[in-house]
Amino acid sequence: MTMPAVKLPVAIVTLRDEHRYMSLLLETLQEQLQSKKLSAPEDYFLMQDIVRYMHEYPDTEHHPTEDLMFDKLVQRNPGREMDVARLRREHDMLRRNTAEILKLLDKAAKHRTPEALEALRAASSNYIDRLRQHMQFEEAELFPSAVRCLPNTDWHEIEMRLESTKDPLFGPTVQHDYRVLYEYFVDRTEQLSQQMTRYGFLQLDNMILSADALEAGVTELWDMLLQHTESLSRELKTVTKKSFDGRSLFSAISVQAGYAGFVGKTACDVGSEAARIYFRTLKNAAVFFVKGTQ
Amino acid sequence: MLTDLLKLQIDMLGARGELAAGMASNWLLNKATPHGGCNRPVLTFPGFLASGNSLLRLNRYLNRHGFEAQSWGLGRNLGPQGTSWGERLDSLVGEVGVTIQTLADKHSAPVALVGQSLGGVYARELALRMPEVVDRVIMLGSPTFHPYKTTDLNRIISLFGYWVSRQSHAEMAGRAGLLHWDADQPPLPCVSVYSPADGIVDEASAVIPQYIVDQSDNSAPRENLRVLSSHIGMSVNPCVLLAIADRLLQDRSNWEPFDPYRYYPNSLKWAVSLLYPAQATDARTVDITTLAESGS
Numbered sequence: 001m002t003m004p005a006v007k008l009p010v011a012i013v014t015l016r017d018e019h020r021y022m023s024l025l026l027e028t029l030q031e032q033l034q035s036k037k038l039s040a041p042e043d044y045f046l047m048q049d050i051v052r053y054m055h056e057y058p059d060t061e062h063h064p065t066e067d068l069m070f071d072k073l074v075q076r077n078p079g080r081e082m083d084v085a086r087l088r089r090e091h092d093m094l095r096r097n098t099a100e101i102l103k104l105l106d107k108a109a110k111h112r113t114p115e116a117l118e119a120l121r122a123a124s125s126n127y128i129d130r131l132r133q134h135m136q137f138e139e140a141e142l143f144p145s146a147v148r149c150l151p152n153t154d155w156h157e158i159e160m161r162l163e164s165t166k167d168p169l170f171g172p173t174v175q176h177d178y179r180v181l182y183e184y185f186v187d188r189t190e191q192l193s194q195q196m197t198r199y200g201f202l203q204l205d206n207m208i209l210s211a212d213a214l215e216a217g218v219t220e221l222w223d224m225l226l227q228h229t230e231s232l233s234r235e236l237k238t239v240t241k242k243s244f245d246g247r248s249l250f251s252a253i254s255v256q257a258g259y260a261g262f263v264g265k266t267a268c269d270v271g272s273e274a275a276r277i278y279f280r281t282l283k284n285a286a287v288f289f290v291k292g293t294q
Numbered sequence: 295m296l297t298d299l300l301k302l303q304i305d306m307l308g309a310r311g312e313l314a315a316g317m318a319s320n321w322l323l324n325k326a327t328p329h330g331g332c333n334r335p336v337l338t339f340p341g342f343l344a345s346g347n348s349l350l351r352l353n354r355y356l357n358r359h360g361f362e363a364q365s366w367g368l369g370r371n372l373g374p375q376g377t378s379w380g381e382r383l384d385s386l387v388g389e390v391g392v393t394i395q396t397l398a399d400k401h402s403a404p405v406a407l408v409g410q411s412l413g414g415v416y417a418r419e420l421a422l423r424m425p426e427v428v429d430r431v432i433m434l435g436s437p438t439f440h441p442y443k444t445t446d447l448n449r450i451i452s453l454f455g456y457w458v459s460r461q462s463h464a465e466m467a468g469r470a471g472l473l474h475w476d477a478d479q480p481p482l483p484c485v486s487v488y489s490p491a492d493g494i495v496d497e498a499s500a501v502i503p504q505y506i507v508d509q510s511d512n513s514a515p516r517e518n519l520r521v522l523s524s525h526i527g528m529s530v531n532p533c534v535l536l537a538i539a540d541r542l543l544q545d546r547s548n549w550e551p552f553d554p555y556r557y558y559p560n561s562l563k564w565a566v567s568l569l570y571p572a573q574a575t576d577a578r579t580v581d582i583t584t585l586a587e588s589g590s
Contacts, residue, residue: 040462040465042441042442042462042465043442045441045442045469046441046442173509174505176476177470179473179476180440180441180442180470180471180473182505183440183443183473183503184440184442184443186503186505187440187443187498190498
């Protein structure tokens with residue numbers, strides 16, 4: 001079942017965002033559990049931080065907010081009572097799971113025996129599967145039902161509860177204790193963005209922009225040359241006219257020497273301007289080719 | 295590993311070039327630098343394996359411009375040497391903390407701390423432990439130590455550090471790591487000078503995260519300052535020296551970002567964007583939600 005095409009209540013958007021963050025954390029937890037490098041206590045730091053967050057925020061704030069929403073749903077739609085009871089039981093179980101995994105993580109980090117690691121992997125994988133199915137069921141079944149059944153007054157109450165809770169990791173302000181975990185994800189995001197930039201130069205859009213920048217540079221260079229040629233030619237006409245207007249030889253030579261100076265100055269101007277256009281065009285073309293924007 | 299060795303060589307070579315450039319431009323630099331006025335106390339911390347002498351030029355430069363700068367007084371900086379960072383920093387409070395307190399009492403003013411590389415980490419952590427006697431902290435290419443993020447340090451230096459202290463960075467950093475300050479605590483200004491050409495500490499590790507800078511305000515300013523410099527030569531690079539003097543003079547209650555253009559004559563303004571290259575905006579603004587959306 002898909003969500004109806006209406007403006008979703010803020011509470012639903014927030015809860016779904018939190019699900020996305022939890023999915024990211026579960027994925028990272030799974031990657032770490034599969035990692036072969038679990039030989040030193042610090043190899044467990046990331047997993048410990050993730051599970052601690054799951055225990056301290058989703059278990060104590062996110063799930064109780066959902067419970068409040070489900071209570072309202074049962075009041076409005078008693079047919080959902082069985083589903084809600086099931087989800088409530090799962091919330092309790094998930095909270096017990098995270099507490100247990102935290103203990104197993106401490107044990108595995110301390111003893112680093114294959115048995116301790118195996119117990120950790122088994123418990124964590126059950127937890128990851130259970131939480132994923134749980135979130136999927138909520139989003140597919142109960143969230144759409146809540147959107148249809150709950151009036152604004154109920155949503156207001158749920159949103160009030162959400163506003164009183166502060167996500168210590170993904171909220172507007174990162175709590176000091178979660179900065180290590182937050183900066184780990186910032187680093188991963190940066191790496192992802194760098195990878196995207198690295199392959200950006202293969203995109204046709206970038207090539208078109210780059211070619212456009214080259215073309216603009218060539219046109220600018222051509223216009224500049226034309227403009228200077230015109231001014232040289234205009235000056236030459238004036239000089240020729242002045243040289244043969246019956247003036248003395250000395251005066252004619254000095255007019256022509258003045259023109260020679262003008263040609264020299266124009267050549268310097270053209271050279272420096274051409275170099276500026278050349279380097280600017282190359283830079284623009286390269287930036288567009290690699291990044292697509294400036 | 296070979297790349298890291300090459301980077302280290304280039305960095306060392308660059309530092310020599312910066313020293314020569316510093317000597318050649320000494321007159322101009324002194325002419326451009328504003329005067330501190332009243333012998334403000336400054337304590338400087340050398341980087342890993344460097345002695346107080348490595349900051350001789352920096353101290354002399356600051357002393358010439360109205361500061362009273364001195365080195366930390368503990369000789370060569372050999373890192374934690376087998377102890378944890380926490381223990382090392384606690385012992386530093388006993389050793390250098392006394393010097394800071396004495397300087398603060400003598401001048402009846404808080405002391406500014408300037409540290410290069412690991413020295414900057416010490417300065418940052420000491421200020422956290424005794425903010426009442428510290429005026430501000432300026433770090434030159436100082437890294438952060440994260441417990442599980444990929445290390446951003448030159449691997450040759452990391453290996454050497456491991457050999458000296460017999461601990462990996464993750465072990466030394468401990469559970470909480472050694473990160474930049476929070477946005478609001480301690481309520482002191484903190485400036486990170488970092489370089490895109492640093493061959494030892496990657497700029498990602500030296501830069502104060504953008505979310506911290508965004509959340510900070512005038513009561514606790516956090517500023518990143520990007521300068522083209524080698525890692526080893528930061529304390530002799532004339533552009534860095536000018537920036538340090540400027541930041542030391544900046545009014546704490548009315549913090550304005552560093553503006554290098556005001557020190558350069560019109561004929562040299564074109565060089566400012568090369569010497570102080572601005573970070574690309576898209577590289578600074580990281581939206582963590584993209585990671586959740588991309589499913590990576």
